[in-house]
Amino acid sequence: MSQPIAPTHTPDTTTAEASAGGCPFHQASAAKAPNGCPVSARAADFDPFEDGYQQDPPEYVRWAREQEPVFYSPKLGYWVVTRYDDIKAIFRDNLTFSPSIALEKITPTGPEANAVLASYGFALNRTLVNEDEPAHMPRRRALMEPFTPEHLKHHEPLVRQLAREYVDRFIDDGRADLVDQMLWEVPLTVALHFLGVPEEDMDKLREYSIAHTVNTWGRPKPEEQVAVAHAVGNFWQLAGKILEKMRQHPEGSGWMQYGIRKQKAHPDVVTDSYLHSMMMAGIVAAHETTANATANAMKLLLQHPDVWREICDDPSLIPNAVEECLRHNGSVAAWRRLVTRDVNIGGIDIAAGAKLLIVTSSANHDEAHFTDADLVDIRRENASDQLTFGYGSHQCMGKNLARMEMQIFLEEFTRRLPHMTLAQQTFTYVPNTSFRGPEHVWVEWDPAQNPERRDPAVLTHHSPVRIGEPSGHSVTRPVxxxxxxxxxxxxxxxxxxxxxxxxxxxxxxxxxxxxxxxxxxxxxxxxxxxxxxxxxxxxxxxxxxxxxxxxxxxxxxxxxxxxxxxxxxxxxHFRLDETTRRAIFVAGGIGVTPIAAMARRAKALGIDYEIHYSGRSRHTMALIDELQSLHGERLHLWVKAEGQRADYARLLATPQDGTQVYACGPLRMLDALAQCCAPWPDDTLRVEHFQSQLATLDPEKEHAFEVTLKDSGITVTVPADQTLLTALRAANIDVQSDCEEGLCGSCEVQVLAGDVDHRDVVLTRAERDANTKMMSCCSRACGKSLVLAL
Missing domain, CATH: 2.40.30.10 (Translation factors)
Structure with missing residues (x-):
């Protein structure tokens, strides 16, 4: 059984009482939450259908993120969760937090609209989005293969062709609505191609898709509900007709045909009702979120001309720019979950049966996880931690198709229309709690300045598309x-x-x-x-x-x-513990570079410290004058040419609690220090390495092993000739990376069970002994299996 989510932030004056089981507010209030707590004025006023939420959800709930991260909304009848750690923990536990209400109408409709839906035989059932275990994961595993990076590569030529053709239509006009003239139709065409749906009635499908969004996540007025119901009913019937056509030719290449073929092998897993529901939901999911995400991205980037200019000048920044746009201004504002047992979220007791609105767009602006979260930083190292795609076993399967499309669209615009600007306009959104994108994005440019008029080669140049989470290697900065x-x-x-x-x-x-x-x-x-x-x-x-x-x-x-x-x-990955009482800094040769910065900081903090710096001769030892000026007698120089040699055995002869040893230099020196520090408390010695050969694979000396991904609910086999990192990416699991040599620590993953064969030079001795994390680029399983928190 999963454990309650403990408070993840330092309690302030409003959450301290709540963490002890009390109410988070002292003042009396007429409204009460289901747990008996008074509802604050801000919580009572919360309305996600207001224009403020539609325009900027993270800003609309900033007050909650900072002061009342979990609150009850009387207008909505939901508990609202706004902070990153709480929301990610909810995604991780899909048993306590059921997705079963994700597609439930957030605004109940009247009897007339319900009768209209019934007349169409509307019976939208469980899909990958709102299905509980144990049914969900068998279906997800059965239908996953077409979403893996290897299979998605086949769609890249079509996306490029469509992007070029649609830009061709308005390139010489000087003005365009990117949504109406490109960003809706191209993702819809790609979605239909991916699903294997004939490209018919595109305008109708757009109308139906919007109606489905309003019907599920919106607040249609009573006079609008009947029209929306007719559109949704027609959508349902059209999905059924398309599915029947596909059954006549199941050999097709689309995902739905793939599902039909899987049904023959697994009739109890891939059922008729499931396929019908997924046909309708898939058309919406595969294109609407991508269309909105790209419209949001273009609006955001053009609102920041300096950032736009950077990616125009350097297309290698586009993959990470996509992640930053998804974080800062994503197309999914919130998801919903049903609480299945009494639980504590962020210090607030919430009873079984409660409904949650988890505002992922707010989590993406949480300063506790994203430094300067409101800043648009296309070089942000952890941009891909964004929760726009969700997380865990219900993470969006089509995330990498969306990433690929967005990269290609941004490349097409930056290459062919780098001089475009936003036209004066008011941005409007379809009012709903969860999915958002501007209905129109008007842009302007001078056609005479189109780069292809001067250089037709612009049309033939393409940057490589990264299918999957961007690597740290893609994020560069000019200096x-x-x-x-x-x-x-x-x-x-x-x-x-x-x-x-x-x-x-x-x-x-x-x-x-x-x-x-x-x-x-x-x-x-x-x-x-x-x-x-x-x-x-x-x-x-x-x-x-x-x-x-x-x-x-x-x-x-x-x-x-x-x-x-x-x-x-x-x-x-070589951090100074600024709370330590005493520090011993050891540098050998050019290893003095990080030690110099550490010693400077220790002095500023008033930490008791000493520096031991070894080298062949004073002429070959960098920064001596600077170090002597700053540190005086705390600096000890050991110059070989002058007959001096550091005696680490004597220096470290007596273990001392509260002392940290930081070292950087040749491997021989680091090995000697490790021996000297062996009797000291764990993690006394922290080192920085220059290079590593530990990530080199020799398949003849390796063995295959299996990795169970607890949060995603799948098992991945890692062959003898493949790294864990490679195997995870092939299974559509996002893992950040950079050096891929075991040096930098970027690819760290959490280990829940199994013994790790550690091959990195990042983790300390105590961290290795704890066996709770590993570097996926180089380390492996000692035995036949591991369990990871992914």
Whole structure:
């Protein structure tokens, strides 16, 4: 049985009482929640059909996210949940939080409208969206294959062809409504192609699709309910007729034909009523959310001209821009769940039978998970943590088809109409709780400036599409080299600034950046060694290693002041514990770079610390003058040419509670420190590695194993010649990654059961012993199986 969701945030004055089982508000109130708590004035006024919610759901519930993250809405009759951790936990537990009401009418209709639906034989049954276990996962597993990245690749040529043809229609007009003239019809055509539905009555299908949204998630007026019911009834009958045609030719390539073939093998799993319901729901799900998501993205990007210009100039940013648009302004505002047992959410006791509106768009703006959440940051490292697609066993199966379409649409617009701007207009939305996108997006441009008029080759250039969650490798940032200064023999320090003079991204000691080494195809990681409080620049020091992997040689021979480079990050997997009482910093050679930043921060925080810095000679040791000036007697230099040698055994002879040892340098030094720290408390020693060979696979020495994904409800086989990361992606499971060498920690996944063969250089000894997480790019199972929280 799943455990209650414990409060995930520090209680404030309103939630402290609630966490003890009391009411979250002290004042008297006429309205009461089902658990007896008074309803606050803001909660009593909450109405998701108001224009404020339609225009900007995250802003509309900001007050709740910050002050009352779980509240009861008397107008809706639902508990409303607004914070990221609570919502993700709800998605993870589909037994306690049943999806059975996801397609229930949120506004009950009158007897006349109900009679109209009955006259059409309307009987929408369970689908992948609103089905409980144990029926849901067998169906999902049976129908998953066409949604995997390998199979979705076959749809890319059609999407590209349609995108070009539709832009061709208005490219010379200078003005267009992107929704009416492209963004509705193209996703609908792709959806019909994917499903295997004949492209007939497209206008009718659009009308029916909107009616289905209003009927399920909207608040139609009494006089509108009958017309909506007729449209939904016609939609139901049309879906049935299409399905019958498909049964005559089940060999077709569409997903519905795939389901018909699966029905023959699994008649109890893929039933007639299920196929009919999925035909109707699939037409809506496969195109409406993508159409709305792209319209939202274009509106958002054009409202931020600097961001639009960046992706026009650098198409490699498009995959992550798609994730950021889905996070910041996604097409799914909220989902619904039914509570099946008494539970505590965010400190509030909620009884079985309660209904939840989980506002995913609010979760996507939760500052506790997304730094500067209201900022549009197309380089955001965790943008793909967005919950627009849901999470767990009910995550949107078509997420990667939507991602592919959005990438291609953005590429087409940025390549052919980089000069377009938003026209003056008022944006309107179909009022409903859950699915949102502007009904119109008017744009303008000067056709005389169309790039293809000057260079027809624009029409033939395409950027590769990433089918799946973007890798960290796709997120780059332009910088200018302000200075290149020698700081020791064979070592130069680079100072990097933004081309437009803006502040550089915030970072903490231990962070590193990746530098793309021009046209060499190389990408190398370098620790930041400057002052974290200096927001204008990032600084790195690079040792020239002529026999190395090529990155340092490129920096030393090719890079000069004024050059433009591309970087990724900063990211940090070597963090300073700012609560420690005492720190011992150990650096060897160029390993002084992260240690310098850590020591500077320790001094600022008033931590008791000392630095031990070893090198061959003073001429080869970087940053000595700076370190001596800042740290005085706390700095201990061990210079081999002067007969000095660090005695780590003596330094670390006596274990001390409350002391942390941070080290970066040659592998031999790190191994020696590990031996010296063996008697110390677990996790005393924290190290930064330069490179790893542990991710190299030798299939002859490996064994296959199975991984059960608890949140997704599926089992994945990892062959001997494949990494866990590769196997997860092939199964349509999103996992972030970057170095894929076991160095950076980006691909960490949570382990629930099974012994891990750890091969990374990120986790500490205690973390490995705890066996609760692993790096999916390199680590494997010791035995035959693992259970992961994915």
């Amino acid at each position: 200018v080299v302000e200075s290149v200064v020698p700081v020791a023999d064979g070592i130069v320090k680079l100072r990097l600034v933004a081309p437009d003079g803006r502040a550089m991204p915030r970072w903490a000691p231990g962070s590193h950046i990746d530098i793309e080494c021009g046209d060499t195809g190389l990408s190398r990681q370098y620790s930041l060694c400057g002052d974290p409080s200096d927001t204008r620049a990032l600084e790195i020091a690079v040792l020239h290693e002529p026999q190395g992997r090529g990155g340092s040689h490129w920096v030393h021979t090719q890079v000069k002041a004024g050059d433009r480079l591309r970087i990724r990050g900063p990211r940090n």
